[in-house]
Amino acid sequence: MSRAVAVVGVGQTHHASKQPDVNCAEMVRIAIDKALLDAGLSHEDIDAIVLGKAPDPLEGIMQPEQYLAGALGAHMKPIIRVHTAGSVGCTTALTAATHVASGLYGRVLTVAFEKQSEGNAMWALSPNYAFTPPMVAGAGGFFAPYCRAYIMRSGAPSHIGAVVAANARENAGRNEHAHLREPITVEDVLASPMLWDPIRFLETCPSSDGAIAIVMANEELAKKGPRKPAWLKAGATFTEPMYVPGRDQVSPLAGRTCAKHVYAKAGIKDPWNEIQVAEFYVPFSWYEPMWLENLGFAPLNEGWKVVDRGDQKFGRHLPVNPSGGVLNTNPIGASGMLRFGEAALQVMGRAGEHQVPGVKTALGHAYGGGAQYFSIAILSTEL
């Protein structure tokens, strides 16, 4: 029987296109210091460390878990590094949670980061797989056909992506840590250059430098903390291979399965009405309606109608990405953990200006690879 897991501290850097004054170690330490301060703890209170980041070619630092061991406070403690592409941040948080749930560790520090300014994501995310032609498509080139397929099969009007982008930016304006905060209109988005049809420049995530750290604890230790924790009611990760016959890349089976799994575990029958805020991994605008469907918040092909009605906006029925999301802040390795951490902050009532009132249950979600890795967490005010 696994034990209860609580989030007791969350800390993040300000996210920006460049943080030239710090190296990777110093950048993650900013987030760690804030998370420990938030939890009222110090390094000696931590029993194990779980690090996550996207592929090493992003910064060219091979085995960052080795270089960062001292900076993370791993001396005489276990450390592991997790990697599941874009979903890694959320998967890393869930791996840390598993450490606590196992009963082996009382408090675990989990950290995720990316310093995109030191390399080039387009290059780093276009791997030279053996015996296949190199496309150097980057993530945008890879996911654009899936977005187009979604538009074709759902009949979504073409402005939906732009509406998502403008709303996400408005949300980011309330998040002091967000990378992009300048307001943009739907017209601005529609007038921005088409990068990978149907994805325009302003419908694309930025490249960010940033880090997030979270402290998790077991029930006994969490209840000793200075304030109410966020309880992890359910968490799961599911995977599907790239070329499984009959694969649905628009609404992947692994995502649907992952959502069903966590809802069952958390006792959620009607996510639309039982969850008050959601942080989805939306690197390209069209993924917001796509995930509304994939995660069971809207019927198949009707996710875009939620966006068209504005029911996913701040102050409406189910605010999605009140932090501004990946569209406005994307230190890739950290992006999934930011979804988890923002969901936890919402549950603790400490999200600041972008706090959604009355949150009891929040969802954090990330995906990665070629929409192959899915990672979802349900956080709650109640144990």
Add this chain to the structure above:
Amino acid sequence: MKAPTSVEPMSQRMTVQFPYKRSTGEVTGRFLAGLKEQKKIWGRRIAGQGVVVPPNSYSEVDAKSGGEWVEVKDEGTITAVGIVAKPVADLHPSDASFAYVLVKLDGADTSLAHIVKDRLGELKVGARVKAVWAPDGERKGTIRDIACFQLVG
């Protein structure tokens, strides 16, 4: 037609490379500036660790931030040595035979990794070595501003 039934073992060559640009951070930046501008080696006295070279902005032992700058000598004692008799071109830091060494500089409590190029047969743990600096105008603010170490005496 059938698929080919047997082929000679085949392979394809590929090169993966990208020019990264790394931020040093303040502490490493000041250490490198000391090499470039002063021909001096600066360490940091960090609680629980002694004088650390190259320096850090935090303790590797307890992860706490802090430390104070301490100048160490550009001369020290070898604590480990490994000789590369036949270097691989464009891979190793020297085209001719050389040795990797760890040098505990006088005044430091940690050992610095570097290379020695001459008198390789005389190298041993405990041997004394001194830094050979890259000439003025050629130091770029990297660890190779110390061109190599050489045996003293």
